[in-house]
Amino acid sequence: MSLRESLSSYWQKFQGELFPFLEETIGFLTEQHQLFVTVVDMTGIEAFVPHWHGLPGRPLSERAPLARAFVAKAVLNLPTTQMLIERVEADKTLRRLCGWSRLSEVPSESTFSRAFAEFAESELPSRVHEALIGKTHADRLVGHIARDSTAIEGHEKPQRVEEPKPVAPKPAPRKRGRPRKGEVRAPKPPTRLQRQSDMSLNQMLAELPRHCDVGVKRNAKGYQETWIGYKLHVDTADGDIPVSCVLTSASVHDSQVAIPLATMTAGRLVNLYDLMDSAYDAPEIKAHSRALGHVPIIDVNPRRDAALKEEKALEAKRQALVGHRVAEDIRYNQRSSAERVNANLKDNHGGRTVQVRGPAKVMCHLMFGVLVIATTQIIRLVT
Numbered sequence: 001m002s003l004r005e006s007l008s009s010y011w012q013k014f015q016g017e018l019f020p021f022l023e024e025t026i027g028f029l030t031e032q033h034q035l036f037v038t039v040v041d042m043t044g045i046e047a048f049v050p051h052w053h054g055l056p057g058r059p060l061s062e063r064a065p066l067a068r069a070f071v072a073k074a075v076l077n078l079p080t081t082q083m084l085i086e087r088v089e090a091d092k093t094l095r096r097l098c099g100w101s102r103l104s105e106v107p108s109e110s111t112f113s114r115a116f117a118e119f120a121e122s123e124l125p126s127r128v129h130e131a132l133i134g135k136t137h138a139d140r141l142v143g144h145i146a147r148d149s150t151a152i153e154g155h156e157k158p159q160r161v162e163e164p165k166p167v168a169p170k171p172a173p174r175k176r177g178r179p180r181k182g183e184v185r186a187p188k189p190p191t192r193l194q195r196q197s198d199m200s201l202n203q204m205l206a207e208l209p210r211h212c213d214v215g216v217k218r219n220a221k222g223y224q225e226t227w228i229g230y231k232l233h234v235d236t237a238d239g240d241i242p243v244s245c246v247l248t249s250a251s252v253h254d255s256q257v258a259i260p261l262a263t264m265t266a267g268r269l270v271n272l273y274d275l276m277d278s279a280y281d282a283p284e285i286k287a288h289s290r291a292l293g294h295v296p297i298i299d300v301n302p303r304r305d306a307a308l309k310e311e312k313a314l315e316a317k318r319q320a321l322v323g324h325r326v327a328e329d330i331r332y333n334q335r336s337s338a339e340r341v342n343a344n345l346k347d348n349h350g351g352r353t354v355q356v357r358g359p360a361k362v363m364c365h366l367m368f369g370v371l372v373i374a375t376t377q378i379i380r381l382v383t
Helices: 003-024 031-043 062-075 079-089 092-098 107-123 125-139 193-197 199-209 254-266 282-291 308-320 327-348 359-380
Strands: 142-153 213-218 224-237 241-249 270-276 294-298
Touching: 031 062, 031 092, 031 125, 031 359, 062 079, 062 107, 062 359, 079 092, 079 107, 107 125, 107 359, 125 241, 125 359, 142 254, 142 282, 142 327, 193 199, 193 254, 193 282, 199 254, 224 254, 224 270, 224 327, 224 359, 241 254, 241 282, 241 359, 254 270, 254 282, 270 327, 282 294, 327 359
Parallel strands: 142 270, 270 294
Antiparallel strands: 142 224, 213 224, 224 241
């Protein structure tokens, strides 16, 4: 059965059976309530949450209703946990959908915080998202993967962490200029991109910095912007579906995450084209994309080559004059799906309201929003 057929039957179950049943037993469902029910039911998040029934001592609060509540927080785009608690207490329908029948059953803010710390440590939303992509894209051939990053402003002070450098013996002093005849000089240490070709996915991810620091970028209008926080690197499939995410420090260049992100995506689905902007223009990234059986389409980065930059501008004018469009340029336009996902996460699902500290908790907060976006876009494939 194809993805569209399976999702069609799934959506018919929602509209024909589940939503009418819930409205009869709980009350009227708004569009946000229906989206919340869809995300919880499609992802099966309760199966990823531990249970402590039968253990000695005072029982902990059930984690399944708390996990559903954090999904509701991402659906409703609520900035803080306190606002989530107030909304759950005021909205009877939402409270019962989360799993609390009475108002007195809603846990305190400290219980929410402890549960969120557990979810962050166990990477709950990331595991649920990976399972969702594996379930819906196992038999689907994806045409394009758009790779991009977005700035995430943190709610903490930047840390200054010096990356460990390999200790090498101090070379003997030498004269500047070309080496003498027969003189052998020590080779330069390999770059991170060169080292990643011989590393596993876990090794590549462990080497990437994740602490909060200062990031700098140039916006679309050419002005330089800075922020304190992190970077979220996202691979987006056709249909604006985020399929893989990696969180790094704000100062990490986009190219440093391309190879581990591509490796992560290749383990979840099969795609044909990798679309990236000029920040990813590196021979190691192109070689890795081809090694995975993909076709890399990367915008050329002239860097400091003024002649190449001028030739690129002239070629664009010539193509516009004769009305010619290269096939790679037409496919490259699909890269805008990554920008739509980034904007959707920031505007509607908590990307601009990060109130937690530490990379694990920040990633957990963002992945609840990514989970909602992925579920929404998958449903839109059939509706």
